[in-house]
Amino acid sequence: MDWREELRNNITTVDKLKEYIPLTTQEEADLRKVTDIHPMNIPRYYLSLVDPQERLDPIRKQCIPDAQELIVAGAMGETTGDPYGDDKHDKGNGVLHKYDYSALVVTSEYCAMYCRHCFRKRMVGLSNDRTVKNFQNAANYIANHREITNVIMSGGDPFMLPTKVLKKMLNCLRDIGHLNYVRIGSRVPVTYPIRLFDDELVRFLEEFNKEKALFVPTHFNHPREITPVSKEAVWRLRSAGITVNNQAVLLRGVNDKVETLVDLMNGLLRIGVNPYYLYQCMPVARVRHHFQVPLRQGVDIVDKARQHFDGYAKRFKFIIGHDIGKLEICGRVGNVLVLKQLHARSGHNEEASRLLVRLLTETGGWFDDLPEIVSF
Ligand code: SF4
Numbered sequence: 001m002d003w004r005e006e007l008r009n010n011i012t013t014v015d016k017l018k019e020y021i022p023l024t025t026q027e028e029a030d031l032r033k034v035t036d037i038h039p040m041n042i043p044r045y046y047l048s049l050v051d052p053q054e055r056l057d058p059i060r061k062q063c064i065p066d067a068q069e070l071i072v073a074g075a076m077g078e079t080t081g082d083p084y085g086d087d088k089h090d091k092g093n094g095v096l097h098k099y100d101y102s103a104l105v106v107t108s109e110y111c112a113m114y115c116r117h118c119f120r121k122r123m124v125g126l127s128n129d130r131t132v133k134n135f136q137n138a139a140n141y142i143a144n145h146r147e148i149t150n151v152i153m154s155g156g157d158p159f160m161l162p163t164k165v166l167k168k169m170l171n172c173l174r175d176i177g178h179l180n181y182v183r184i185g186s187r188v189p190v191t192y193p194i195r196l197f198d199d200e201l202v203r204f205l206e207e208f209n210k211e212k213a214l215f216v217p218t219h220f221n222h223p224r225e226i227t228p229v230s231k232e233a234v235w236r237l238r239s240a241g242i243t244v245n246n247q248a249v250l251l252r253g254v255n256d257k258v259e260t261l262v263d264l265m266n267g268l269l270r271i272g273v274n275p276y277y278l279y280q281c282m283p284v285a286r287v288r289h290h291f292q293v294p295l296r297q298g299v300d301i302v303d304k305a306r307q308h309f310d311g312y313a314k315r316f317k318f319i320i321g322h323d324i325g326k327l328e329i330c331g332r333v334g335n336v337l338v339l340k341q342l343h344a345r346s347g348h349n350e351e352a353s354r355l356l357v358r359l360l361t362e363t364g365g366w367f368d369d370l371p372e373i374v375s376f
Contacts, residue, residue: 006045010044017040039125058255063115102152107153109155110125150181153169182213188233221255245273275316296332320367336357
């Protein structure tokens with residue numbers, strides 16, 4: 001089956017969705033309102049993982065719009081369209097350069113699926129001026145900044161580009177000597193594994209990987225997303241010598257249970273994917289209210305899950321991807337949350353590696369919600 005052909009069968013309208021999932025009149029009306037604001041795009045493969053009779057199904061929550069998306073902010077607090085501060089680090093032509101050593105290139109605004117919890121919701125599936133227009137110019141920026149040791153091709157999903165376009169882009173990066181490695185951030189192993197059944201693509205990635213190390217950070221959130229088909233897609237990357245790392249997000253109603261996290265991390269290891277990050281859900285408009293887990297609750301879930309993990313399963317870091325940089329949530333001592341900053345923005349290198357402490361509250365879901373501790 002051709003991956004482009006199958007993409008045309010994606011479920012993008014409420015009328016089409018009704019053929020697969022029973023909807024009440026109210027749900028149907030709500031869905032029409034939500035999809036006017038943020039489009040729906042669900043591959044048939046991913047929809048087949050949804051239990052159509054279960055309104056609270058964790059797979060459903062990630063792909064089918066919900067009336068709660070009409071709430072811009074809500075019970076969890078203020079929201080923003082750009083929680084990670086991407087806009088401040090936009091160097092033009094698709095390049096975001098936040099940390100000295102990493103450059104991110106927005107290669108596409110399209111994804112195989114539009115995840116309802118996406119932190120780039122303001123861009124994905126919508127036309128925007130962030131996407132790279134001329135990749136050679138983006139590569140020139142990277143070549144001229146010798147402090148950059150790695151590039152993240154992101155979006156949207158780079159694997160949604162035609163293979164020949166992706167080849168051209170990667171070839172522009174191949175000869176930049178100061179790049180140690182390239183990452184292709186993609187959720188297709190989870191949402192649209194058929195894309196990786198393209199032999200031409202996998203052969204090219206294998207050849208590229210011999211010259212410049214390639215990593216694929218992907219995004220499994222729930223153990224039911226690990227299927228024979230996703231396993232095969234991951235295997236195709238691994239057999240090309242590519243390391244696949246997972247960046248999950250802690251999401252209410254999806255994976256906010258100890259046993260779900262345990263099954264997820266162990267399931268990933270079984271298919272050769274490294275648990276790498278577990279992100280705290282960002283305060284994104286139309287996402288935070290119904291997806292974010294309060295930090296106090298989240299840290300306990302993660303700590304309890306860690307008690308069940310072997311050494312490889314517990315290698316992942318629980319992370320706040322903040323405007324000031326990446327903060328690892330180390331744990332809590334009573335009401336005190338202990339964090340360690342892992343990365344700092346350009347020009348703030350003295351902040352990297354510092355320890356931070358904040359007072360946990362019952363409902364605080366984001367670093368800025370937690371009061372500073374004056375003396376400790
Ligand atoms: S695949 Fe990633 S970028 Fe695309 S909608 Fe899902 S979370 Fe967002």
